[in-house]
Amino acid sequence: MSAQKTILTGDRPTGPLHLGHYVGSLLNRVELQKSYKQFVMLADIQALTDNVDNPQKIRTNVCEVVLDYLAVGIDPSKTTIFLQSMIPEIAELATLYLNFVTLSRLKRNPTVKTEIQQKGYGDAVTVGFLTYPVHQAADITIFKGNLVPVGEDQLPMIEQTNEIVRAFNRTYNTNVLVEAEALIPRFARLPGIDGKAKMGKSLGNAIFLSDSADVLSKKVMQMYTDPDHVRVEDPGKIEGNTVFTYLDVFGTDIITIAQMKEQYQKGGLGDVKVKRYLAEVLNTLLEPLRQRRAEYAKDPQAVMQIIRTGTEHAREVAAHTMMEVRQAIGLNYW
């Protein structure tokens, strides 16, 4: 066992990253890269499973997502940023894993089950989509990821991965694969600006890290508050009031925020005033990120070179694991 644990994480490059990513995963990564070997995967092959007819969207967003990474302070000298599709070893390993998973097991996977229902696939679900937990197991294990930051809803994915790991190691009497552990982020989900539980790239309720100060301010002005708080003098509710939820997450001046909450609940503090304050808080937070982003965006070739360098490193690691896997099975012909 190597002293330094390995983290495998990543994003589907289907859109720019937003404040939900920022508090839910990006900030963690900036911290984690200090103490762990961290691999961050641009999951373009996984993104294809439900964007098969729109690869251009994925292609375009690869660079956007990496700009977001660099903007928040993910450091390519500490974190390996790589493209899933450029590591053929992942597909090789996933193909081998398919023999360790039954159809009924896959259909029981709660995460996949829910997603199939949400997307209304029914029996028309593609095997690409259905088998994505198996491919995810390959993503994780080919890098010998010990720690995988996931939300509670993704725990079945880790369980599926570890079942495969145990079955493989037992079948081939080896310990080449290592089990993964979920790293549940301390921070819960950030709601969308519409107050819905989840901020989503494609839900029209996101504040993107790449939004300008103007766009951000406009979005904050549209935010969901207390629908019963009609006039300034009315008492308002804090609970479920997205603006205050955001202030709790992003605000630094705790005393001011506590005073605003008190006044809001009593009556006499208008939404517009609180929103203006939140917009200022967020713009102050994001301004240095925007500047870093703009700096990197000037040289797309250099960004691509960062991805390429990371991918080359990731591929070496993946090829090494795949070599060990081949040896364990006896597929190492020469």
Add this chain to the structure above:
Amino acid sequence: MSAQKTILTGDRPTGPLHLGHYVGSLLNRVELQKSYKQFVMLADIQALTDNVDNPQKIRTNVCEVVLDYLAVGIDPSKTTIFLQSMIPEIAELATLYLNFVTLSRLKRNPTVKTEIQQKGYGDAVTVGFLTYPVHQAADITIFKGNLVPVGEDQLPMIEQTNEIVRAFNRTYNTNVLVEAEALIPRFARLPGIDGKAKMGKSLGNAIFLSDSADVLSKKVMQMYTDPDHVRVEDPGKIEGNTVFTYLDVFGTDIITIAQMKEQYQKGGLGDVKVKRYLAEVLNTLLEPLRQRRAEYAKDPQAVMQIIRTGTEHAREVAAHTMMEVRQAIGLNYW
């Protein structure tokens, strides 16, 4: 369209090849290699789908099968013999294809349906086994196989392949993938020595190309004939009499065989006599093959080198197709 068509065929290396392979596929390949680009795949990854816990069997049989190829006259200077597991591009392409096939479509595949029933898998079928037609589509199309020699029962596999080809080409507005055509062999299935419809590696009813003259003669002596033909003087039946079926296939002296049939039907010709004649016919046929096999078997390294050279060539072709596929999707990042 290139002038010379490409054939993709192969075997699962799970046992030595037998007379059923000889008349059903091997002789054809020796002919076809004269006029076509022929790729013969050692389908070790596919073999793993139902031998996941016995990779050693596959490993051992890779060399045996190639010795059989060389013994019958498959010429490595004309035919590309390659190992499936050493072409990672196949797994990459198959992974992309999984997005073009629905679960219900796969479950409807008659070949897979029958096999799942025969093997008694039920819902415990692995996704590796269930998705093998998709992987087969990748095997065929990565080499731009125009012609695929298959039995009637395998026609649904070609249909599945062509559905994927059309869906892929339509989705990405390309013609990089080519449809495949089934090449139904002229010769029907050779029965096993027990008279059952199919000679099978694992059915205990096969005469292997690598059987010695003695073993072969003993197997012929056990062959199923006419169960009502008890005494030499009894009239016997030709129809369903495996010994005569074999003589029709392998015999060259048509007149002698016709005379034997007449005498057998009238009565007065014993099974042992016919069997001795068949054993002689088969040993005469196989003797030069055995000699060639023994010659090649002396130098296993040279055999491995043949596989390696073939695999290197196959990989170049596969990598080229995969590069075109990436371009079509837009996954060609650098």
